[in-house]
Amino acid sequence: MVPLPAFSRAIDPAAALVPLLDVAQKKALADVVLNQAKGLGASYADCRIGRYLNQFISTREDRVQNIVSTESFGAGIRVIASGTWGFAATNDVTPDGLKKATQQAIAIAKANAKIQKEPVQLVPVKGYGEVSWKTPLQKNAFEVPVKEKVDLLLNANAKAMEAGANFINSNLFQVNEQKYFASTDGSYIDQDIHRIWPTFSATATGKDGFRTRQALSAPMGMGYEYLDVKPEDKIAGPNGLILYNRSYDIVEDAVAAAQQAKAKLTAKSVQPGKYTLVLEPNHLGLTIHESVGHPLELDRVLGYEANYAGTSFATLDKWETKSFEYGSKLVNIFADKTQPGSLGAVGYDDEGVKTKRWDLIKNGILVDYQKIRDQAHILGQRESDGCCYADSWSSVQFQRMPNVSLAPGTETRSVADMIKGVENGIYIAGRGSYSIDQQRYNFQFGGQLFYEIKNGEVTNMLEDVAYQANTKEFWNSLTQLCDESDYRLFGSFFDGKGQPSQISSVSHGSPTSRFDAINVINTARKI
Incomplete structure (x- = not known):
């Protein structure tokens, strides 16, 4: 079972598509932190309001082992006071909750200052004002029905078993980081970041043991379009090996993995x-x-x-x-x-x-x-x-x-x-x-x-x-x-x-x- 990330809670997949705060609300909350920190004597402060979504799907042969969808939401506050870093975090993302966390960060910084040998030196960075950035997506993986993703993994498993694998487990990892950053330098930055990783491990057994071949996929900063394989993204390697670039065919790779795991059983052992x-x-x-x-x-x-x-x-x-x-x-x-x-x-x-x-x-x-x-x-x-x-x-x-x-x-x-x-x-x-x-x-x-x-x-x-x-x-x-x-x-x-x-x-x-x-x-x- 994939462990839940710290401070996460399980949610229905549909809940991942419901926004919690708009940009104006995030800015208002961040300003509470920055104003409070400056009022308490901080020479610098930043606030990160983050919503972190994860989905993990795990299968083995012809069955689903685990499906986990999680959400984590809160704010991290970092300050420099008395020349020293202080940090505190809270899942109470309200004006009162953020004020308390800011006070805690200031107190930690002042306590750390008693043993700090040299003050923190930050190189300058200009404030960017209100800006945003998003991972370029063609298809948000969190919008794809769980059943469609499960069916894809189980199909890859079935084809691998037909091709000679005795065992196979496959997984799909998805991450969405919705991050808002604000600092006393004058930046208010809203970002929406996506990552995806389809992977598997196929095993063939024989009289002398077993051999395994893992997926040749690369985890990517993309959406579900990564699994919509394009012919031009397939690369012919030596001995009929198929490699992939910017899109990935998990079924085709699983079939090849089964055949290659089986071939490994009788492959020549290398001469040092x-x-x-x-x-x-x-x-x-x-x-x-x-x-x-x-x-x-x-x-x-x-x-x-x-x-x-x-x-x-x-x-x-x-x-x-x-x-x-x-x-x-x-x-x-x-x-x-x-x-x-x-x-x-x-x-x-x-x-x-x-x-x-x-x-x-x-x-x-x-x-x-x-x-x-x-x-x-x-x-x-x-x-x-x-x-x-x-x-x-x-x-x-x-x-x-x-x-x-x-x-x-x-x-x-x-x-x-x-x-x-x-x-x-x-x-x-x-x-x-x-x-x-x-x-x-x-x-x-x-x-x-x-x-x-x-x-x-x-x-x-x-x-x-x-x-x-x-x-x-x-x-x-x-x-x-x-x-x-x-x-x-x-x-x-x-x-x-x-x-x-x-x-x-x-x-x-x-x-x-x-x-x-x-x-x-x-x-x-x-x-």
Whole structure:
């Protein structure tokens, strides 16, 4: 059973379509907070009024396991008083309830000031007045009847079982964040954000055990139109593999997954050694997430954050040299919270900063980090990157990973062109298990599908494959990139950080990419 988000209550799906407050009402309530905070001596204050809707549908084979629709509604109030942050939240979104929460936030800030060593320094941000932003939608997933969504999942299950799967479970996750932000800087920002993720896990059994293939879908910042598959969004991979971009056919993928899980049962076990790896975007996105996205979060770099796999090897001294070779000259990695269809796409972050694109690694050199308003001054910078986020009105906002992506190559190159030049390699598709150390440096990654490449041709399916490297060694081994036509998004729907834990969603784009002389191990040791 999927646990309910904190402070949520179960609702009838139809209730999700009924608005609670209009923009004028939200502004009036936010002004209560801002005026109260200034009157109590705050040098800065912001108020987030949030309504968070979630729907989770879970099925297994021919039955529905769980359907959960939840709503969470409240306000989070953040202030600076006596040079120190204070935060409080309430589900009593009335003038009296907001006044009490504001008083609590001020009291917390003044108490924290007794142990604060340096005052909070915010880089400036202009007030935007009254503005709004919405995820571009063709079909609101919350307006689609639950039965239609259940029927789709059960049809995918049935087709997979017909194709050879012995077990399959499928899920559909939907999120709608209705967020209103107001601050003493003069911003009143209303946003309506949607995300969706259809996924499954298909298993085939045999005399020697079982094999599983998970969905090759990418969670997206889109509506239900993501499941209205368009022929032009299908990509032909090696050995008849079908990949998807910007729309997704869950039934077709489930059938392929059943067939491939069955084929895995008799696939050749990999011979350990050094290989050229050809990594497709749905796979490479997870490696980007763990070996670039997290270590370039400035709070990890500074040691302020260590939950969920530690701090970072990419320390300030490396950035200060302006010559640290994070990767080869082909490695151009950028952050971007404006990418259409991405999980991290919003107009403004959760402290009222307009989102943007910026470089993290340029021609292989580390050039910047991810930072928010109270961090930028540490690097001598005068602008936030707009990557502050809270997963609920009841959570305090803090620095979260934006979309972090590998730019495609500038030379015309297809996947077939790339494979032609590989003598001894492995093509890897889909994300699998992984491990990485506390400095985000030494790692190991698996995948979903593995195919041997011999003398420029894809041959047999392989099994028991994982590759090992350290971050610098791995990214310096990048020797080829496919062009923009192959650029696709991977997504992490439940990225954890912080204590108490918060969840965010983030996408990572890349083209299919070639890495030379990477150490591959056999995870089963049955050669």
